[in-house]
Structures are given as structure tokens and as C-alpha cells.
Amino acid sequence: MTELLSGSDLCLFRGDRCLFTALEFALNTGELLVIEGPNGSGKTSFLRGIAGLLEFETGTVRWSSKRVTDDYQGFRADIVWLSHKVGCKADLNLLENLRFESGLRATDEARLQAVLERLSLSRLTELPLRSLSAGQQRRVALARLLLARARIWMMDEPFTNLDKAGHSLVEELISEHLADGGGCIVASHQALNVDGSTRRVSLQ
Amino acid sequence: MWTFFHKLASPPHFYDLAAKFIPWFGVIGAACVAYGAIAGLFYAPADYQQGDAFRIIYVHVPSAYLSMMAYMIMAVSAAIGLIWRIKLSHAVAAAAAPLGAWFTFLALMTGSIWGRPMWGTWWEWGDPRLTSELLMLFLYFGYMALRAAIDDTTKADKASAVLALVGAVNIPIIHFSVEWWSSLHQGATLVREGGPAIETGMLYPLLAMIFGFTFIFGALLLGRVRTEVLFRERRANWVRKLVLPEGDHA
Amino acid sequence: MNQPTLNMPSLSSGFLSVVRRDVLLAWKRPGDVLNPLFFFAMVSTLFPLAVGPSSEELAFSGPGVVWVAALLAALLSLNSLFMSDFEDGSLDQLILSPQPLPMTALAKALAHWLITGLPLVLVSPLVAITFQMPAQTISVMMVTLTFGTVSLSLLGSIGAALTVGLHRGTALLSLLILPLAMPILIFGARTVSLAAADDAVSAGVYFLAAYCMLTLTLAPFATAAALRISNE
Numbered sequence: 001m002t003e004l005l006s007g008s009d010l011c012l013f014r015g016d017r018c019l020f021t022a023l024e025f026a027l028n029t030g031e032l033l034v035i036e037g038p039n040g041s042g043k044t045s046f047l048r049g050i051a052g053l054l055e056f057e058t059g060t061v062r063w064s065s066k067r068v069t070d071d072y073q074g075f076r077a078d079i080v081w082l083s084h085k086v087g088c089k090a091d092l093n094l095l096e097n098l099r100f101e102s103g104l105r106a107t108d109e110a111r112l113q114a115v116l117e118r119l120s121l122s123r124l125t126e127l128p129l130r131s132l133s134a135g136q137q138r139r140v141a142l143a144r145l146l147l148a149r150a151r152i153w154m155m156d157e158p159f160t161n162l163d164k165a166g167h168s169l170v171e172e173l174i175s176e177h178l179a180d181g182g183g184c185i186v187a188s189h190q191a192l193n194v195d196g197s198t199r200r201v202s203l204q
Numbered sequence: 205m206w207t208f209f210h211k212l213a214s215p216p217h218f219y220d221l222a223a224k225f226i227p228w229f230g231v232i233g234a235a236c237v238a239y240g241a242i243a244g245l246f247y248a249p250a251d252y253q254q255g256d257a258f259r260i261i262y263v264h265v266p267s268a269y270l271s272m273m274a275y276m277i278m279a280v281s282a283a284i285g286l287i288w289r290i291k292l293s294h295a296v297a298a299a300a301a302p303l304g305a306w307f308t309f310l311a312l313m314t315g316s317i318w319g320r321p322m323w324g325t326w327w328e329w330g331d332p333r334l335t336s337e338l339l340m341l342f343l344y345f346g347y348m349a350l351r352a353a354i355d356d357t358t359k360a361d362k363a364s365a366v367l368a369l370v371g372a373v374n375i376p377i378i379h380f381s382v383e384w385w386s387s388l389h390q391g392a393t394l395v396r397e398g399g400p401a402i403e404t405g406m407l408y409p410l411l412a413m414i415f416g417f418t419f420i421f422g423a424l425l426l427g428r429v430r431t432e433v434l435f436r437e438r439r440a441n442w443v444r445k446l447v448l449p450e451g452d453h454a
Numbered sequence: 455m456n457q458p459t460l461n462m463p464s465l466s467s468g469f470l471s472v473v474r475r476d477v478l479l480a481w482k483r484p485g486d487v488l489n490p491l492f493f494f495a496m497v498s499t500l501f502p503l504a505v506g507p508s509s510e511e512l513a514f515s516g517p518g519v520v521w522v523a524a525l526l527a528a529l530l531s532l533n534s535l536f537m538s539d540f541e542d543g544s545l546d547q548l549i550l551s552p553q554p555l556p557m558t559a560l561a562k563a564l565a566h567w568l569i570t571g572l573p574l575v576l577v578s579p580l581v582a583i584t585f586q587m588p589a590q591t592i593s594v595m596m597v598t599l600t601f602g603t604v605s606l607s608l609l610g611s612i613g614a615a616l617t618v619g620l621h622r623g624t625a626l627l628s629l630l631i632l633p634l635a636m637p638i639l640i641f642g643a644r645t646v647s648l649a650a651a652d653d654a655v656s657a658g659v660y661f662l663a664a665y666c667m668l669t670l671t672l673a674p675f676a677t678a679a680a681l682r683i684s685n686e
Contacts, residue, residue: 015356016439051550054686077462077552085543089475091482096475103471104551106463128482144547286679342633349629353620362683363616367630370612370676374634377665381637384657385644 001028003065004152004183005050010059012042012049019045023059025201027152027183032174032194035187037203043187044083046203047156050185051081063152080148083156086141090130094121094140097129098147105148115146119169134161142173153177153184213292215433216442222426229423236416244409251406257321262410264314266417267307268333271340274304274421278347279372282365292429294361295436297368298351299428303421305344312337332386336379343371357436468553469561476565486534490527490570491577497523498581509586516585517595517646521639523581524574524599528606529631531570533624535562535614536681545618545685559677560670563611571603587650594649594659601662602642608673609634615680637665 006026012019019042027033035043048054050061052068052075061068068075081087088097094116102112116122119139129137138161145153158170171194174184178196186192212218244262251258278300285294315334316326329335350367354360437443480486501519502512539545548558578599582592613631620626645658 013358053546053549053682073552073554074462076550079550081546081550083543083546085546087543087547089479089538089544090542091479092475096478100471100475101547103474104463104468104548104553106467339633339636342629346630346633349626350616353617353626359683359686363680366612366676366680366683367616370634373672374637377637378633381640381661384661385640 001030003028003062004031005061005063005185007050007061008059010046010049010061011057012045012054013057014042014045020203021058023201023203025199027185027199029151029181029183030178030196031183032178032192032196032198033183033185034192034198034200035185035203036189036200038189041203043189043203044156046201047154047185047187051079051154052076078150079152079154080145080150081154082141082145082158084160086129086137087144088129088137088140091128093126093128094132094143095125097140098143101144101147107147107149111149112147115143118146119143135163135166138162138166139169142170145173145177151182153182155184155186155188157188158186159188159190213290215292215437215440218292219430219433222430226423226426226430229419229426233416233419233421233423236412236419238416240409240411240413240416244406244413248406248409249403254322257318258406260314260318262413264311264318265410266414267311267314268337269414270417270421271304271308271311271337273418274300274307275340275343275368275372275375277425278304279368282368285361286365286369291361291436292433294365295432296425296429297365298361299425299432301344301347301351303424303428305341305348307421308337308341308344312341330386332379332382335386336382339378339382340375343375347371463552465553465557468551469557472548472553472558472561473565473568476562477568480565480569486531487569487573490531491573493530494523494527494574494577495581497526498584502584512584513586513650516582516587517591517650518643519585520578520581520595521599521602521643521646524578524603525606525632525635525639527574528570528603528610529628530624531566532607532610532614532631533617533627535566535611536618536684537614540618540685545681549682549685555678555681556674559611559615559681560608560674563608563673563677566611567604567607571600571607574603575599591646591649594655595646597659598642598645598662601659601666602638605638605662605666605669606635608669608677609638611677612673612680615677615684618681618684620684638662641665 004027006024008024010023010025011021023046025033035046037043045054049056052061052072063071063075063078089100092100098112098115102108113122116125119142121136121139121143124132124136129140132140142158145155153174159167162170171192174186174192175195177184178194192198212221240262245259248259250256278297281293281296281300284290285292285297312334315331315337319328319331319334320326323331327334347364347367351360351364354363434443434446498519501515505511505515536545539548549555551558575596578595579592582595587595610627610631613627613634616630617627641658641661645655645662648658649655
């Protein structure tokens with residue numbers, strides 16, 4: 001078991017409000033890290049801070065035993081980000097969206113087809129995203145996770161707009177990813193049922 | 205050396221230090237301006253071409269110079285804030301912008317008033333310096349508008365710092381292009397060829413005015429930065445101690 | 455364990471993906487391409503109507519009118535450059551993709567030019583003819599417009615990145631970008647005027663080319679920094 005990510009002495013402000021101070025976390029391969037807390041406790045901000053979208057006031061995040069800021073591009077190749085927004089273009093169809101993604105990530109067409117198969121999206125490839133239901137759009141966002149071949153999955157409220165089947169699909173995907181030696185950070189107020197060791201960070 | 209900078213960048217220390225400097229700057233500035241104004245307006249000889257109208261340069265030149273100076277201070281402190289993440293220097297940039305805009309406006313006003321007897325119009329597009337000043341004013345407006353549009357102070361600091369730097373790269377280019385533009389324009393050169401070197405009787409008051417304006421600008425800037433620091437640090441303990449009556453700061 | 459299969463994607467594939475996506479999006483929403491063009495044509499029509507039909511005056515003011523109209527048309531479309539990416543969460547994905555962000559910013563600006571700048575350059579002769587511009591002048595105008603619109607797309611992308619997510623829209627963006635764009639306007643319009651007067655135009659064309667190179671090198675970095683800040 002090796003360490004994927006860790007952070008120490010993290011402190012974050014939003015405007016004048018201090019969300020947390022002296023926060024620590026660690027994530028090893030095959031582990032799930034759940035960020036818990038009530039609304040407005042800074043779950044999303046914490047996740048965005050780890051991803052480098054926000055700046056922590058103090059503290060450092062380490063990835064593969066170096067500081068994230070020292071090799072931010074390498075870090076970005078090793079993470080994939082899923083927020084409550086789909087992050088795809090509503091005017092383009094599924095295939096065009098995912099081809100764009102694989103252009104950014106340098107993945108091949110065979111993998112793309114395998115991912116579509118896995119998420120049972122193959123029938124929907126020709127439709128523009130705006131004509132899909134919210135739940136189907138979420139699956140497109142999930143496809144990005146599989147497409148990216150990154151070790152660290154960062155998910156902000158992954159169950160948004162998903163039905164029961166979708167919910168268990170997410171849990172299944174996470175379990176597989178952990179078994180595969182990946183790591184996963186999830187900010188959610190819903191319970192997760194996943195095979196693999198789980199760590200928790202609670203925010204007030 | 206570094207400890208000195210670190211201490212300077214600490215808001216409470218700066219707040220106290222600035223308070224000590226402001227009166228000195230104010231007194232030196234007022235003295236220089238008083239000498240410059242009296243000597244410039246009453247004792248300096250009239251210009252052989254422009255008569256008494258030239259005397260407006262005692263306000264115009266220092267303001268024009270300060271409008272550039274303020275932008276430079278703004279851009280440099282914005283860069284320092286962006287690179288070394290020193291919050292105080294963002295406060296300096298924020299405080300310098302409205303002052304710079306005011307001096308730019310003053311330079312424009314006096315330039316225009318001077319233009320009235322010289323060119324017979326309040327505004328002469330052919331003069332590259334006035335046009336440059338006008339664009340400078342717009343740059344300040346853009347900077348302040350961007351700041352005003354962003355609610356979060358930290359974000360406003362960083363975003364406006366990027367804008368200030370882009371502006372700083374562009375200013376020389378803008379000046380150059382305006383210069384080129386008006387050089388193609390006939391009639392722009394009527395008073396621009398400075399003629400003989402300026403006479404010492406005119407020069408010393410001008411230097412005194414430039415000196416005095418700079419010190420007054422310094423005092424105003426320090427004062428504004430103090431206010432800015434006080435506002436930004438309003439949650440900090442030292443501000444509470446300063447503002448609230450004894451024993452009331454929980 | 456699966457040791458990081460860190461496959462860094464090639465720069466060109468990421469760059470081309472971004473350009474291709476934005477052009478494809480414009481293809482699916484042709485209004486985004488056509489509206490600035492109509493605006494350009496419309497603004498150029500305003501001047502003769504306001505100034506009067508005297509062809510001498512029109513020939514004299516033609517270069518300036520075309521350039522002002524082009525500047526405004528480019529500004530009009532800049533506001534949306536990062537807006538939809540910001541709203542649907544694509545901006546997070548772009549920032550967190552393994553591509554260097556300045557490269558992505560450059561690709562976005564280039565796509566913006568392909569969508570708005572290039573059509574504008576191609577349409578400009580039509581407007582120029584109505585202003586009695588001779589053929590020689592029209593070719594100079596197209597060259598200056600090409601360099602100028604590329605610079606505008608790049609310069610404008612900085613402003614668009616700074617204002618993305620702010621609900622002040624085009625007015626704020628114009629206030630930020632217009633003063634910075636003055637050198638482009640000055641050299642662009644004056645060079646066309648000089649061409650109309652059969653004067654030497656090389657100085658202006660060289661300047662615009664140099665300015666274009668400057669923005670090509672520096673603007674993507676400023677845009678990238680601004681995007682990171684705005685997306686916080």
C-alpha cells in the first residue's frame with residue numbers, strides 16, 4: 001500500500017470566514033476518503049483545494065511524496081474530477097464530448113468504446129447531450145472517470161440526479177477502481193457502500 | 205534585509221509606521237508646493253511665446269508625472285502581491301488606483317485649460333500627450349471597475365493585479381502608437397517643439413512642485429493604505445484592540 | 455499495484471481538441487458566428503446614414519469606420535468566450551486536464567478568431583466597397599484586419615477570462631479591453647488611410663504583425679492566470 005495523496009496543516013478561508021484550520025488527510029492506494037459535513041461546512045471547497053482549484057491559506061498537499069505545486073501538470077494527469085456539474089457541452093453529442101476528452105487525455109478509441117459499453121451508453125452516442133435526461137448526463141460524466149485512466153478520482157456529490165441503479169453503479173465503479181489500486185476522494189452527504197478501506201474527514 | 209521586509213509587510217507594523225511618516229510627508233510636500241506656487245505664479249518670468257498661460261505647467265507637469273508614477277506603483281505592487289503573495293502590497297495597489305485616476309484627471313483638466321488660449325480649443329486631438337493621458341484615465345477606470353465588480357477581496361486583488369500588469373506592458377505601446385498617430389497629423393506640432401531650454405527661474409519652482417506633489421501623493425497614499433489595511437484586517441485582534449474601547453474586545 | 459501509467463498527452467492533440475470542439479460548437483450554433491458579422495455590417499451602415507451620402511466623405515472615413523465596427527464586433531462575441539465553459543463545469547475540466555493551461559487558452563483564442571475574426575476579415579471587402587475603397591486599399595485593409603483580429607482575440611481572451619462569472623457582461627469587458635486595444639485600432643485604421651492616400655504602409659503593417667506576435671507570446675499566460683483566479 002503506497003501513499004497517493006496527503007495534506008497537512010491545511011487552512012481555508014472563503015471571504016472572511018475560516019472554513020477549517022490545521023486539517024490533515026491521507027489517501028493510500030485502494031482507499032476511499034469520504035469528506036463529510038453539513039451544508040456550508042466547506043466539503044466542496046476542501047475538494048477544490050486539494051485539486052488546486054482553490055488556494056489553501058496555509059499547508060501543503062503532497063502527491064507521490066512531492067508537493068503538488070511542484071509538479072502540478074503531472075498531478076493533473078493523475079487525477080480526474082467529477083463535480084455536480086456535468087462538465088460537458090450540451091450542444092455536442094456524447095461521442096463528440098468524449099472524443100474531446102480523450103484528446104485532452106490521450107486515450108484511444110478502443111478504450112472509449114469499452115467505456116461506453118460498460119456504462120451502457122452505446123445507444124445514446126448520436127444524441128446531443130441536452131436531449132438526454134439528467135441521470136443519463138451524469139453517466140456521461142461518469143464515463144470521463146473511466147476514460148481518464150487516472151489513479152485518483154475526486155468526486156463532488158457523485159450521486160446528484162442519479163436513480164437507485166445509478167447510485168449502485170457509482171459504488172460499483174468506485175469499488176472496482178479501489179480494487180485496481182486506485183484511490184478515491186468523495187465529498188458527499190449520502191452514505192456510500194463500497195468494498196475497500198474507508199477513511200473519513202469530518203468538517204464542522 | 206529580509207526580516208525588514210517581513211516586518212514591513214506585517215499589517216499592524218505598517219499601520220503604525222505609516223502613521224509616523226504621513227505628517228512628515230505632508231509638511232515637506234506642503235512646503236515645496238507653497239514655494240513652488242508662489243515662485244512659479246509670481247516670480248518666474250512670463251514665457252516669451254505663451255505669456256502667463258504657461259504657468260499652468262506648475263500643476264500640469266507634476267500631475268501628469270504622478271499619473272504615470274501611480275500606475276507604476278500600482279503595477280509593481282500588484283506584481284509583488286501576485287508573486288510573493290504579500291497582502292499588503294495588494295492593499296497598496298488598491299489604494300493607488302483612485303489617486304492615480306485623480307492626478308490623471310487633473311493633468312487632463314489643466315492640459316485642456318492650457319489648450320484653450322494656446323490652440324483656441326478646449327480639446328486638441330492632435331496632441332499625443334493629452335490623448336495618452338485620456339487613455340491612461342480609461343485604464344484606471346477599467347482597473348477600478350474590475351475591482352468593484354468582484355465581491356471577494358482576495359479574488360479582486362489577484363484579478364486586478366493581472367489587469368494592472370497587462371496594462372503596464374501595454375502603456376509604452378499605447379504611448380508609442382498615439383505618438384505615431386499624431387505625427388501623421390498636421391498642425392500638431394505648433395507648440396510641441398519645446399524651443400530653447402527652460403529658464404532656471406521657471407525650472408526651480410517646477411522642480412519644487414514636482415517634489416512637493418510627490419510627497420503629498422505619498423502622504424495621501426499612505427493614508428489610503430492605512431484605511432485599506434484597517435478594513436481588510438477588520439477581523440484581526442490588533443484592529444479590535446485599536447478600535448474597540450478597552451476591555452471590550454472579546 | 456498499477457504504477458502510475460502516467461501517459462502525458464501530446465501538446466498538439468490537446469490543442470487541436472480544444473480548437474476542434476469550439477469550432478464544432480459554433481457550427482452547431484451558427485448564430486454565434488453570424489451575429490457579430492451582422493453587427494459589423496450594421497454598424498458600418500450606421501455611419502453613412504448618420505454622416506450623409508457624400509462619397510468623398512465616406513471614402514475618407516471608410517477605413518476608420520471599418521476598423522471601429524470590426525473592433526466592436528469582436529468585443530461583442532468575446533463575452534461568451536469562457537462563459538458557457540464556466541457555467542456547465544467544462545472550465546474546471548479544462549483547468550484540471552493534463553494540458554498546460556496557457557496552451558488551452560491559446561487554443562480557445564485561436565478558435566475564437568476562426569469563428570469571429572476570420573469571417574469578419576472575409577466579409578470586410580463587401581463593406582469596404584460601399585465606402586468607395588479601391589482594390590489596392592482593400593488588400594491592405596484585409597492584411598491589417600487579419601493581424602488586428604488575431605491580436606484582438608488574444609487580448610480579449612484576457613478580459614474575458616478576468617470577467618468570466620461576473621454578471622456585468624459586455625460593458626465591463628469593453629472597459630477593460632478597449633483602452634488596451636487602442637494601438638491595434640490606431641495602427642490598423644491609419645495604415646488603411648495611408649494606403650488610400652497612396653502612402654507607404656509598411657510601418658503600420660510591421661507594427662501590427664509585431665503586436666500580433668507579442669500578444670501570441672504573452673496573452674495566453676495572462677489568460678491562464680486570469681482563468682485560475684476567476685474560477686476560484
